Amino acid sequence: MVVDMRSDTLTHPTDEMRRAMAAADVGDDVYGEDPTINRLEAMAAARVGKEAGLYVPTGSMGNLVAMMSHTQRGDQVILEYEAHIYHHEVGALSSVAGLLPRLIPSDYGAIAPAALRAAVSQAYPRTSLVCLENTHNRHGGTVLTAAEMAAVSEVAAGAGMKVHLDGARLFNAAVALGVEPTVLTRHVDSVMFCVSKGLSAPVGSVVCGTKDFIGRARSFRKALGGGMRQAGVLAACGIVALEKMVDRLAEDNMRARRLAETIADLGGLGVDLSRVQSNMVVVNGAPLGLDAAALARELAARGVKGGGRPPSSVRLVVNRHHGDAEIGQVVEAVKDLNRAFRS
Numbered sequence: 001m002v003v004d005m006r007s008d009t010l011t012h013p014t015d016e017m018r019r020a021m022a023a024a025d026v027g028d029d030v031y032g033e034d035p036t037i038n039r040l041e042a043m044a045a046a047r048v049g050k051e052a053g054l055y056v057p058t059g060s061m062g063n064l065v066a067m068m069s070h071t072q073r074g075d076q077v078i079l080e081y082e083a084h085i086y087h088h089e090v091g092a093l094s095s096v097a098g099l100l101p102r103l104i105p106s107d108y109g110a111i112a113p114a115a116l117r118a119a120v121s122q123a124y125p126r127t128s129l130v131c132l133e134n135t136h137n138r139h140g141g142t143v144l145t146a147a148e149m150a151a152v153s154e155v156a157a158g159a160g161m162k163v164h165l166d167g168a169r170l171f172n173a174a175v176a177l178g179v180e181p182t183v184l185t186r187h188v189d190s191v192m193f194c195v196s197k198g199l200s201a202p203v204g205s206v207v208c209g210t211k212d213f214i215g216r217a218r219s220f221r222k223a224l225g226g227g228m229r230q231a232g233v234l235a236a237c238g239i240v241a242l243e244k245m246v247d248r249l250a251e252d253n254m255r256a257r258r259l260a261e262t263i264a265d266l267g268g269l270g271v272d273l274s275r276v277q278s279n280m281v282v283v284n285g286a287p288l289g290l291d292a293a294a295l296a297r298e299l300a301a302r303g304v305k306g307g308g309r310p311p312s313s314v315r316l317v318v319n320r321h322h323g324d325a326e327i328g329q330v331v332e333a334v335k336d337l338n339r340a341f342r343s
């Protein structure tokens with residue numbers, strides 16, 4: 001058996017999702033007439049405490065239409081240094097939205113209010129937007145607390161800026177903190193979350209915010225080619241995701257934590273337990289003399305696929321296809337790796 005832990009985007013739709021697809025009522029969503037999409041959008045907005053929602057094919061498109069709807073071309077947008085929007089969304093914030101990114105470093109994703117204040121006061125271009133990310137992917141699935149988000153939001157409001165949340169894994173964060181998502185999203189003007197990834201829908205994300213904001217986002221979605229017509233067959237899976245798949249994310253978070261603690265106890269391969277806060281575990285090959293490519297190769301040779309994180313780490317992401325047997329196999333692979341490489 002190969003345990004594929006490269007991402008939670010690898011999840012397959014559940015049987016209930018496949019049945020919901022077959023039964024979905026559909027209409028032309030560009031006319032606003034797909035009842036299943038309309039239902040998902042309303043449900044999503046209620047879940048995060050916003051006026052309206054917009055179904056989009058991907059998280060990347062959701063972040064992009066949100067940024068375009070909050071800003072004008074030439075504006076500066078502030079992001080945390082390791083933001084997914086900056087590193088993995090192929091520069092669309094600049095090439096498509098015409099925005100100038102300004103990056104603020106942080107330890108695990110929470111922009112410090114003082115650093116934000118300083119960045120705004122030094123800014124020559126109009127700075128209209130701050131983007132947060134929760135959970136924070138490149139920091140290893142770290143979780144921003146409501147207090148950390150509130151602190152950013154307060155500075156942003158004082159400087160006339162909006163706050164957008166890249167909440168691709170918002171529900172992993174909420175479940176990890178044991179709070180309703182609104183406890184986090186009340187501190188932002190807009191939020192994008194994915195019903196794909198850990199929630200297991202095959203496609204889709206929802207952007208939520210005020211009615212005006214969503215009206216603008218809807219136009220930008222059309223401009224970007226995201227008007228999907230009878231996509232209620234897909235949105236039906238998003239409804240199942242929100243109704244049935246949120247609470248079980250606690251299992252993924254718990255398994256990731258247990259895996260990380262076991263790896264730490266074994267010694268050898270490195271793991272920073274302070275960063276294991278949701279469903280991701282980043283293991284470091286440096287103590288065994290392995291760089292990222294070598295570590296990924298050696299894990300794969302032992303039946304575990306992970307994603308290389310240069311210079312010397314591999315990211316393992318727990319999703320619903322990983323039960324105790326799969327996690328047990330990863331532990332055995334790590335034991336074998338330690339035996340082979342520990343000097």
Ligand SMILES: Cc1ncc(COP(=O)(O)O)c(C=O)c1O
Binds near residue numbers: 085
């Ligand atoms: C934090 C974060 N934001 C946004 C996205 C983009 O989502 P999509 O792949 O649906 O475009 C991802 C995807 O992995 C992500 O991890």
